[in-house]
Amino acid sequence: MTQISSARMGQVTEEIKRISEVEGTLPEKIRDGVASGRVVILKNEGRSLRRYTALGEGLLTKVNVNLGASTDHYNVEDEMRKVEVANRYGADAVMDLTDGGDIDLVRRQVLERADMPVGTVPIYQVYYEMVARKKYVIDFSEDDLFNVIRKHLKDGVDFITVHTGITLDLARKLSERRRVAGVVSRGGTIMAAWSLHNQKENPLFSEFDYLLEIAKEFDVTLSLGDALRPGGIADAHDEFQVAELINNARLAKRANESGVQVMIEGPGHMPLDQIEMDVKLEKELTGGKPYYVLGILPTDIAAGYDHIAGAIGGAVAASAGADMLCYLTPAEHLSLPTPDQVKEGLIAFKIAAHVGDLVKLGEKVRSVDREMSEARSSLNWMKMFSLTFDRERAIQIYSQYKDRPLGSCTMCGDLCVYLVLPRVTEKLRGRDKT
Known part of the structure; x- marks a missing residue:
C-alpha cells in the first residue's frame, strides 16, 4: 500500500508521524495533504532514513543538493565528502547526478551515507552505458530505459527525475524554431534526440502507465522533469516551457489517481518579476502539486556567483509557494563543484528557503x-x-x-x-x- 492510498483510507503512517514532529504540524494535516497530492513524502519503502523529508502545502521550504561525478572528473571520495557536507549543514535531499565511471558504485555509496532522501536521473546512466558499449548514444531501447529506472529504485532511490513532458511533437518544433539558450536539460536533450532519431514518441510519455506501475511498486516520488526549462531569461515562459508544464500537469493528475506521489520541476532562468507568476501558474495548472524549482536564476551573467543570484530567485519563489529549491554553487555553468563550493551553495539556499518561509509561513x-x-x-x-x-x-x-x-x-x-x-x-x- 502506498502513502497516498494509506492516507486516503485515513491512516497516519509512521513516516507521517516522523514528519509531523519535524514540521511542527498536526499529522492529520500532513495525511490530508498526501491524500490530495499537495504533499509528498520522499521515501522508498525499502530504505531506512535517518532524516525524513516531505514537501508541499503548509510545510517548510526544502533544499536539495546536487552532487555526483562526471566523465571529466570521477572521484568517489570527493562525492562522499559532498554527502558529508549535505548531512552536516542540513540538506533536505540530495541528488546523485553521476554520469560517468562506475555509476552504480557512487549511487549505492550515496544511499548508504546520506541521512536524507536521495534522488537520481536514470537517463544519465542509460546514456553513459551506450557510450561504454561504443554504440550510438541514443540507440537505446524502451526496455533499456525502464530497466535502469527499476535498478535505481531497487537500490533504494527515493525519488527520480523523469522527463515525461517533452513529446515528439515538441521535439520537432524545437528543431524548427530557435531558442536563445536552446535546451539546457541533459535529460531533456537525450529524450528529444532519441525521439527525433527514432521518430517515436518519448516512452516516458507514451508508456507513462508502465512508469507508474514501477513507481508504485517501490512507493517512490516521481519528479516530472523540466526538460524545456528556460536556460536563459530570454526564453522564460516561451511556448516550449509552458507546453511541457501543461503536459506534466496532466500526467501528475494521472499519477495521483493511480496512487503514485509526484512533484513538478520548474525553471531555470527567469526575470525576477516573473517568478511569482510562474509559481502560481504551476499551482493553478496542477491543482497544488509540490513545485521543485531549479534556482531560480534571475540573471544570466553571475558566473562564479550563481549561488547568490540563484538564492535571490529562490527566496522569491519560496515566498510565492515553491516547495523545494535545488541549490546552485559558485561552480554552476563553470565546473563540477568542490565540497567547499557545495557548502557555499547549500548555505546560500538554506538562507533563501528561510527568507521565503518568513513570508509563506509567517509566525510559524x-x-x-x-x-x-x-x-x-x-x-x-x-x-x-x-x-x-x-x-x-x-x-x-x-x-x-x-x-x-x-x-x-x-x-x-x-x-x-x-x-x-x-x-x-x-x-x-x-x-x-x-
Missing part, C-alpha cells in the same frame, strides 16, 4: 529571528553563534580581530549601540534614585 518560522534579535540586543554572542546557518564561520569572522566573545564586535567597538544608550539610561536611573 519567525520565532528564531526574534531569538537572534534578542541575543544581539543583549550581546549574547554564544546564542548568536548557535542560531546562524554556519556557526564555525560566524565564530571565525568574529574572532578575526578579537579573541573572546565579550562586549561589542570590532565593527563598532566602544560605539556599539547596545553599550552607549544603556550607559546613559543606567546613569539616569542612578541619578533618579539619589
Whole structure:
C-alpha cells in the first residue's frame, strides 16, 4: 500500500508521524495533504532514513543538493565528502547526478551515507552505458530505459527525475524554431534526440502507465522533469516551457489517481518579476502539486556567483509557494563543484528557503529571528553563534580581530549601540534614585 492510498483510507503512517514532529504540524494535516497530492513524502519503502523529508502545502521550504561525478572528473571520495557536507549543514535531499565511471558504485555509496532522501536521473546512466558499449548514444531501447529506472529504485532511490513532458511533437518544433539558450536539460536533450532519431514518441510519455506501475511498486516520488526549462531569461515562459508544464500537469493528475506521489520541476532562468507568476501558474495548472524549482536564476551573467543570484530567485519563489529549491554553487555553468563550493551553495539556499518561509509561513518560522534579535540586543554572542546557518564561520569572522566573545564586535567597538544608550539610561536611573 502506498502513502497516498494509506492516507486516503485515513491512516497516519509512521513516516507521517516522523514528519509531523519535524514540521511542527498536526499529522492529520500532513495525511490530508498526501491524500490530495499537495504533499509528498520522499521515501522508498525499502530504505531506512535517518532524516525524513516531505514537501508541499503548509510545510517548510526544502533544499536539495546536487552532487555526483562526471566523465571529466570521477572521484568517489570527493562525492562522499559532498554527502558529508549535505548531512552536516542540513540538506533536505540530495541528488546523485553521476554520469560517468562506475555509476552504480557512487549511487549505492550515496544511499548508504546520506541521512536524507536521495534522488537520481536514470537517463544519465542509460546514456553513459551506450557510450561504454561504443554504440550510438541514443540507440537505446524502451526496455533499456525502464530497466535502469527499476535498478535505481531497487537500490533504494527515493525519488527520480523523469522527463515525461517533452513529446515528439515538441521535439520537432524545437528543431524548427530557435531558442536563445536552446535546451539546457541533459535529460531533456537525450529524450528529444532519441525521439527525433527514432521518430517515436518519448516512452516516458507514451508508456507513462508502465512508469507508474514501477513507481508504485517501490512507493517512490516521481519528479516530472523540466526538460524545456528556460536556460536563459530570454526564453522564460516561451511556448516550449509552458507546453511541457501543461503536459506534466496532466500526467501528475494521472499519477495521483493511480496512487503514485509526484512533484513538478520548474525553471531555470527567469526575470525576477516573473517568478511569482510562474509559481502560481504551476499551482493553478496542477491543482497544488509540490513545485521543485531549479534556482531560480534571475540573471544570466553571475558566473562564479550563481549561488547568490540563484538564492535571490529562490527566496522569491519560496515566498510565492515553491516547495523545494535545488541549490546552485559558485561552480554552476563553470565546473563540477568542490565540497567547499557545495557548502557555499547549500548555505546560500538554506538562507533563501528561510527568507521565503518568513513570508509563506509567517509566525510559524519567525520565532528564531526574534531569538537572534534578542541575543544581539543583549550581546549574547554564544546564542548568536548557535542560531546562524554556519556557526564555525560566524565564530571565525568574529574572532578575526578579537579573541573572546565579550562586549561589542570590532565593527563598532566602544560605539556599539547596545553599550552607549544603556550607559546613559543606567546613569539616569542612578541619578533618579539619589
